[in-house]
Amino acid sequence: MPELAPNERRHDLDALRAFAMLLGIALHAAMVYLPMAPGAWPVQDANQHAIYGSFVSAVHGFRMPLFFLVSGFFTAMLWRKRGLAALLWHRFRRIFLPLLLGMITIVPAMWWAMSYVKEDRLDPVDPTADVWSAARAGDVGWLRKHLSGGADIDGLDAALKSTPLTTATFTGQTEVVATLLKLGADPNIRNGDDGTVLHAAAFFGRDKIAKLLIDHGADLNIQNRHGETPLDTTVHGWPVVEHIARIVQCVPDQEQVTQGREVVVGLIKNHPDWQPPADEETAGASAAESAGTPAWFRTATEFPLFHHLWFLWFLCILIAAFALYAVIADAVGWQGLPRWLMLTPVCLLWLIPLTIWPQWFMARFGPDTSTVLLPPARILLYYAIFFFFGALYFDSKDTAARIGRGWFVVLPVALLVLFPCGYWLTYSRWPAPFDIVYGRLFSETAIKAEWLRDLLRSAILATYAWLMTFSLMGLFHWMLRRENPTVRYFSDASYWLYLTHLPTLFFIQFWLKPLPLPAFVKFVLACLVCTGFLLVLYQYLVRYTWIGWLLNGRKARPGGANSTERTATGLEVADEGSVVRAEA
Numbered sequence: 001m002p003e004l005a006p007n008e009r010r011h012d013l014d015a016l017r018a019f020a021m022l023l024g025i026a027l028h029a030a031m032v033y034l035p036m037a038p039g040a041w042p043v044q045d046a047n048q049h050a051i052y053g054s055f056v057s058a059v060h061g062f063r064m065p066l067f068f069l070v071s072g073f074f075t076a077m078l079w080r081k082r083g084l085a086a087l088l089w090h091r092f093r094r095i096f097l098p099l100l101l102g103m104i105t106i107v108p109a110m111w112w113a114m115s116y117v118k119e120d121r122l123d124p125v126d127p128t129a130d131v132w133s134a135a136r137a138g139d140v141g142w143l144r145k146h147l148s149g150g151a152d153i154d155g156l157d158a159a160l161k162s163t164p165l166t167t168a169t170f171t172g173q174t175e176v177v178a179t180l181l182k183l184g185a186d187p188n189i190r191n192g193d194d195g196t197v198l199h200a201a202a203f204f205g206r207d208k209i210a211k212l213l214i215d216h217g218a219d220l221n222i223q224n225r226h227g228e229t230p231l232d233t234t235v236h237g238w239p240v241v242e243h244i245a246r247i248v249q250c251v252p253d254q255e256q257v258t259q260g261r262e263v264v265v266g267l268i269k270n271h272p273d274w275q276p277p278a279d280e281e282t283a284g285a286s287a288a289e290s291a292g293t294p295a296w297f298r299t300a301t302e303f304p305l306f307h308h309l310w311f312l313w314f315l316c317i318l319i320a321a322f323a324l325y326a327v328i329a330d331a332v333g334w335q336g337l338p339r340w341l342m343l344t345p346v347c348l349l350w351l352i353p354l355t356i357w358p359q360w361f362m363a364r365f366g367p368d369t370s371t372v373l374l375p376p377a378r379i380l381l382y383y384a385i386f387f388f389f390g391a392l393y394f395d396s397k398d399t400a401a402r403i404g405r406g407w408f409v410v411l412p413v414a415l416l417v418l419f420p421c422g423y424w425l426t427y428s429r430w431p432a433p434f435d436i437v438y439g440r441l442f443s444e445t446a447i448k449a450e451w452l453r454d455l456l457r458s459a460i461l462a463t464y465a466w467l468m469t470f471s472l473m474g475l476f477h478w479m480l481r482r483e484n485p486t487v488r489y490f491s492d493a494s495y496w497l498y499l500t501h502l503p504t505l506f507f508i509q510f511w512l513k514p515l516p517l518p519a520f521v522k523f524v525l526a527c528l529v530c531t532g533f534l535l536v537l538y539q540y541l542v543r544y545t546w547i548g549w550l551l552n553g554r555k556a557r558p559g560g561a562n563s564t565e566r567t568a569t570g571l572e573v574a575d576e577g578s579v580v581r582a583e584a
Contacts, residue, residue: 010077011483012401012476013070018487018494019476020067022531024308025501027059029526032509033519035159042114043509047519058419061366061461062468064311065386069469071315072390075322080394084326091319097550098499099312106500107307113503114246117510132157135168135176136249143176153180154189158427160248161192161363162200169200169209170248177209187218192363195224195233202268203233204241204252205260210267220274225361231268234261239303304371308502313373317380318387325388336395343402348466351389355462358382360454365426366461386469401481404474411471418464425457492552493538497531499551505530 031041034052079087127139131146131153143164147153154163165185168176177197181187187197198218201210210230214220221229238254245252268274306313328334341347358378362368370379393403480487508529512522542548544557 010073011487012480013073013473014491015480015484015487016472016476017067017070017074018491019472020063020070021494021498022490023059023063024498025505025530026527027056027063028308028502028505029509029523029530030056032513032526033523042117042506043513045509045513045519045522047522049519052519052523054423057365057423058415060364061419061422062465062472064367064369064383065465066469066472067311068314068318068383068386069390069393072318072322072387072392073394074390075319075387076391076394079322079326084323084330087326088319088323091315093550095312095315095319098495099306099309099316101550102309102312102499103306106503107309109503110307110506113506117506130157131155131164132162132167135164135173135180136171138168138171138173138176140175140179143179147183153183153185156192162248163189163191163197165189165197165213166191166200169197169206170204170250172204172206172209172250174206174208174212177212181212181216187213187216188222190224193225195228196222196230198222198230199224199228199233202230202261202264203236203244204250205234205257205264207260207263207267210264214267214271220268220271231265231274234265237303243304305373306371308371309499310369310371310375314375314380314383317375318384321384322388322391325391336392339396339398342392342396343398347403348463351385351466352459352462354385355382355465356455356458358385359458359462363426365423366465386465401474401477404470404472404477407471407474407478410467411475414464414467414471418460418467422457422460422464425453425460492543492555493535495551496538496542496547497534500534500537501530504533 030052032043032045033048034056035048035050075087075091078090125133125137127134127137127142131143131151134140134142134146154165156163157167160167162170163185165177165180165187168180190196191200193199196219198210198213198220200206201213210218218230220231223229224233238257241252241254241257269276336342341350358381359367361378362382367382368376368379370376505526508526509522512526515522517525538548542551544555548555
């Protein structure tokens with residue numbers, strides 16, 4: 001295949017793609033130091049601070065949207081320069097094959113590392129901390145003390161967005177559930193996933209708790225965000241139960257869950273308030289089973305199959321959609337949208353409304369992710385908007401980076417205004433250090449209409465993602481519009497670094513946990529040691545091997561037989577990877 005001239009390469013966007021990948025390592029390195037639910041991350045350090053939660057949210061709000069936009073740009077570049085067949089072969093080799101290999105190497109290594117550092121034991125729970133900790137620990141005495149001290153009996157905790165009733169149900173604290181119900185707890189309060197405590201009891205087979213809830217008026221037909229009633233949750237497979245159990249930090253017994261679910265099914269189906277599905281023969285089955293979907297397939301599509309490699313699977317889906325777009329565009333001679341719609345602030349007038357709808361259904365700050373085989377449409381649509389805008393952006397031929405002009409103004413506005421406002425609307429609290437600066441401004445503000453609050457939140461988060469993306473494009477064009485050998489090296493290595501960093505990072509966090517060092521020092525050490533170790537592996541075991549060829553194209557060893565010829569042509573690799581590498 002013919003090579004592009006070196007001066008046609010967008011070195012700034014290449015570096016920006018690498019920056020997004022390396023930010024992912026920093027984001028995961030910070031997870032161990034932010035306050036979260038026990039079990040939500042394999043390792044949790046005692047030195048925790050809300051500042052790390054702010055950092056994670058600020059980065060998560062734009063990192064993957066930015067990545068998919070750049071991916072769309074380079075996808076369109078390869079299609080326009082070499083045709084659809086070359087694009088599909090390139091992406092098959094650089095994205096699909098690494099995904100398959102990662103599924104049998106990196107993902108199993110990651111699960112093994114998680115099980116090693118966690119050792120399948122529960123972290124100790126301090127019942128004096130708050131009402132949810134007392135509920136989780138089964139300490140009725142401290143539970144009553146927290147409630148008498150003003151704790152909300154139906155409040156949602158900051159980490160799992162679960163009520164004290166639901167938190168007690170996770171760990172099977174029947175006495176706590178009975179106490180809370182006697183004190184007036186509402187069994188129909190929705191948790192963060194729009195499910196109720198009865199969903200949790202049915203899912204984990206807590207039959208005694210389920211009976212208490214039903215006797216106190218729990219709604220048998222209420223649906224969670226996924227359209228499931230409590231009865232529907234009883235068909236989830238054991239791998240899904242294990243995955244959720246790790247997040248909520250409980251250790252269920254498979255036999256107890258199976259037997260308990262049978263009792264719960266009977267309790268629900270025999271209750272006069274239960275409304276069976278239209279097909280009486282499938283009463284008690286999940287919606288998926290009622291439609292004829294086998295249970296094993298349901299489990300396969302719910303299990304976190306891809307983990308942090310989910311973005312490669314999303315790219316495979318989006319590239320398949322792009323292939324259809326390319327066929328139609330070639331047939332009608334499509335050359336993209338007018339430049340004034342793409343490269344001026346007018347683009348925000350149609351990009352933000354497009355992004356608001358999928359963002360509306362996402363509960364946390366920034367976009368959701370999906371690690372299953374069939375991702376929810378709203379999540380795929382969200383990233384598709386950025387991906388296809390990136391493709392259209394290539395056609396706009398913005399060599400002067402007009403879209404990122406004014407980044408020195410837009411970037412501070414996004415970080416210092418939009419981010420804290422969106423954070424407050426999402427979590428009803430402020431990220432440090434913005435709590436002091438913005439607290440008084442919004443402390444008395446109350447948006448009573450829930451739909452208006454959701455609309456405002458979605459609009460702010462969508463605007464934040466686009467402004468951060470555009471301003472970083474402008475910043476990197478200002479700094480790195482010309483090729484830099486060091487930056488180019490890290491751009492090559494970033495794919496390998498991100499794919500393999502999690503197993504290594506888990507062990508580093510585990511080893512750093514007992515050291516008497518400040519959290520920031522541990523955070524920096526984790527980033528440096530993880531990146532440094534994987535860079536050594538990349539240089540000596542990956543870069544000039546078949547793995548390096550698969551990820552970044554064939555590289556000539558310094559002083560090798562072909563090094564002189566490639567230096568003369570200004571090329572570093574022997575195939576199409578010199579111009580467009582896999583965006584990962």
